[in-house]
Amino acid sequence: MVGKKFTLGWILRNLFLWFVVFVMLFPILHMISVSLSGTWDVVTNSIGVYPKIDGKFGATLATYKFVLAKPLIFTAYKNTIVYTVLGTAVALFVLSTGAYALSKSNRLPGGKTLNILVLITMFFSGGMIPGFLCIKWLGLLDTIWAIVLPHAFGAYNCIIMRSFFQGFPKEIEESGFLDGLNDIGVLWYLVLPTSTAVLATIGLFVAVSQWNGFMGPLIYLNDEKKYPLQIILRQIVLESVMDEFEGAARDTTFAENSIKYATIAVAVIPIIAVYPFLQKYFVKGVMIGSVKG
Amino acid sequence: MRATKNAAAEVLPNSPASAKPEWLKKLSDGKYLLMLVLPSVICLALFYYFPMYGLVIAFKDYKPFIGLWESEWVGFENFIRFFNYKYAWRMIRNTFLLSFWSLLWGFPAPIILALVLNEVQNMKFKKFVQTISYMPHFFSTVIVVGLVTMLLSPTGGLITKALESIGIEATNILADARYFRTIYIASGIWQELGWGAIVYLAALTNVDPQLYEAATIDGAGKMRCLWSITLPSIAPTIITMLLLRMGSLFNVGFEKAFLLQSPSTYETSEIIATYVYTQGLQSNSFSYGTAVGLFNSIVSLALVIIGNYVSKTVSETSLW
Numbered sequence: 001m002v003g004k005k006f007t008l009g010w011i012l013r014n015l016f017l018w019f020v021v022f023v024m025l026f027p028i029l030h031m032i033s034v035s036l037s038g039t040w041d042v043v044t045n046s047i048g049v050y051p052k053i054d055g056k057f058g059a060t061l062a063t064y065k066f067v068l069a070k071p072l073i074f075t076a077y078k079n080t081i082v083y084t085v086l087g088t089a090v091a092l093f094v095l096s097t098g099a100y101a102l103s104k105s106n107r108l109p110g111g112k113t114l115n116i117l118v119l120i121t122m123f124f125s126g127g128m129i130p131g132f133l134c135i136k137w138l139g140l141l142d143t144i145w146a147i148v149l150p151h152a153f154g155a156y157n158c159i160i161m162r163s164f165f166q167g168f169p170k171e172i173e174e175s176g177f178l179d180g181l182n183d184i185g186v187l188w189y190l191v192l193p194t195s196t197a198v199l200a201t202i203g204l205f206v207a208v209s210q211w212n213g214f215m216g217p218l219i220y221l222n223d224e225k226k227y228p229l230q231i232i233l234r235q236i237v238l239e240s241v242m243d244e245f246e247g248a249a250r251d252t253t254f255a256e257n258s259i260k261y262a263t264i265a266v267a268v269i270p271i272i273a274v275y276p277f278l279q280k281y282f283v284k285g286v287m288i289g290s291v292k293g
Numbered sequence: 294m295r296a297t298k299n300a301a302a303e304v305l306p307n308s309p310a311s312a313k314p315e316w317l318k319k320l321s322d323g324k325y326l327l328m329l330v331l332p333s334v335i336c337l338a339l340f341y342y343f344p345m346y347g348l349v350i351a352f353k354d355y356k357p358f359i360g361l362w363e364s365e366w367v368g369f370e371n372f373i374r375f376f377n378y379k380y381a382w383r384m385i386r387n388t389f390l391l392s393f394w395s396l397l398w399g400f401p402a403p404i405i406l407a408l409v410l411n412e413v414q415n416m417k418f419k420k421f422v423q424t425i426s427y428m429p430h431f432f433s434t435v436i437v438v439g440l441v442t443m444l445l446s447p448t449g450g451l452i453t454k455a456l457e458s459i460g461i462e463a464t465n466i467l468a469d470a471r472y473f474r475t476i477y478i479a480s481g482i483w484q485e486l487g488w489g490a491i492v493y494l495a496a497l498t499n500v501d502p503q504l505y506e507a508a509t510i511d512g513a514g515k516m517r518c519l520w521s522i523t524l525p526s527i528a529p530t531i532i533t534m535l536l537l538r539m540g541s542l543f544n545v546g547f548e549k550a551f552l553l554q555s556p557s558t559y560e561t562s563e564i565i566a567t568y569v570y571t572q573g574l575q576s577n578s579f580s581y582g583t584a585v586g587l588f589n590s591i592v593s594l595a596l597v598i599i600g601n602y603v604s605k606t607v608s609e610t611s612l613w
């Protein structure tokens with residue numbers, strides 16, 4: 001048995017997979033290590049994949065405390081949370097009602113046309129500038145609604161939900177009608193309580209895209225106080241806008257790289273923390289999606 | 294309770310008078326569904342179809358203070374201006390090449406990972422590799438570009454240091470147009486490798502294990518099994534995914550190129566989407582930017598339609 005297990009193929013396979021794991025984890029470990037290390041160690045570029053203080057293994061949360069104490073980052077964090085929660089709630093409301101109605105295209109007046117109109121949006125759109133002008137004309141520029149509403153309805157998510165609802169047993173729906181429920185009642189009391197899996201999946205898709213959203217805020221928001229984390233992240237990490245850290249980089253209490261990595265980490269850690277528990281929902285979503293809509 | 298009464302009230306006068314037109318009956322039957330679909334219809338109209346209508350400004354000389362209606366029609370002038378721009382061809386080429394090379398390098402990678410993972414017997418290890426490799430998919434573009442920038446930074450970037458230690462001059466790799474595509478594609482593979490493998494892993498679980506048993510009895514080795522059983526079994530999935538990707542060859546996302554580029558790399562990094570942004574929103578040439586964007590969307594759409602047509606004839610799978 002042992003002889004059979006350690007074949008050349010087994011060795012190559014494991015080497016390959018451990019290499020993949022290493023490449024995937026390496027930037028993340030390095031980022032966390034630098035953000036936890038002492039300034040001197042960062043400035044001398046001696047950090048690999050574990051944190052150091054004065055050349056020895058050790059960690060300090062000082063940079064995180066420093067970064068999170070900055071009002072700009074703190075506000076951005078709060079904004080991102082608000083956009084994500086509100087965006088997900090609105091999207092789930094719009095999508096679940098819409099997808100349910102669209103799944104009954106034989107009874108919904110104009111249902112077939114609407115389904116085609118939804119499909120078209122997957123392949124063609126007005127593009128960036130008409131989208132911007134439209135938000136401007138609607139008077140949504142520089143408001144939270146410019147971030148929340150345009151992404152509430154998405155054709156891909158709608159189609160996934162619609163095909164899920166199409167699989168709901170007709171008999172149960174009909175028994176609901178017999179008990180005097182209308183379509184809204186059937187959706188609320190019968191369909192939604194048994195659809196938590198698809199609601200969780202789509203909710204997570206929307207939440208991740210809101211959390212990570214960059215282009216929308218870049219185009220639609222001008223007010224610094226409304227910026228989400230991604231915009232601030234870009235300013236600090238990619239454009240090295242360090243006004244906020246006045247003096248910090250100069251008196252080298254904190255190395256610039258530490259600050260940058262800590263800022264990235266602050267945005268990534270929530271995702272890394274919740275993701276392993278929600279993984280199965282994401283994978284399920286891909287599978288429902290690949291079964292053609 | 295109220296719902297029951299309403300329904301009864303409507304059914305009663307309805308049933309004797311079949312004179313009521315068909316469409317009205319359909320309307321009253323579907324009125325609750327109409328209420329349910331209303332929020333979606335509003336979103337669809339405001340954020341998808343209203344902007345599509347806004348595309349008319351590509352054919353106008355739109356001036357915000359005059360308004361959409363009163364702005365002057367200019368026909369194809371904006372498009373002509375774009376094609377006469379000296380860097381237009383460079384942008385078109387960059388857009389196409391960026392996604393072409395991404396496809397060439399990025400497409401086989403998840404298939405290989407899925408094939409290797411499929412051989413792993415230890416379920417815990419398999420799950421571990423999957424969990425780790427899916428993760429970067431959930432990172433934002435800003436974060437991925439941020440990590441790339443940090444690792445390649447001339448001051449203390451770990452990859453810069455590693456390259457220098459093996460004798461490769463890498464002081465300004467981020468500002469060098471020659472490396473833009475490599476960086477873009479490599480970080481893309483890093484981000485999407487694991488996630489892309491999910492579809493193939495699912496296809497692999499559908500392969501009948503008896504086929505392998507029979508083949509092994511007939512003396513087929515691992516490689517022979519891979520070549521004669523595994524690959525043909527997942528070929529339909531591979532072909533479908535490939536055609537889907539080919540359809541989006543001209544549809545390069547704005548965010549990553551925008552965040553990763555700098556004027557010093559425009560030679561390879563300026564794509565149509567980023568040009569639309571700089572022209573349309575930073576210089577406020579709304580009409581011109583819209584025309585350039587529309588050109589991009591139309592070419593994309595044409596490729597999707599061609600891809601879908603080929604997919605339909607080759608593998609009998611279609612997007613619509």
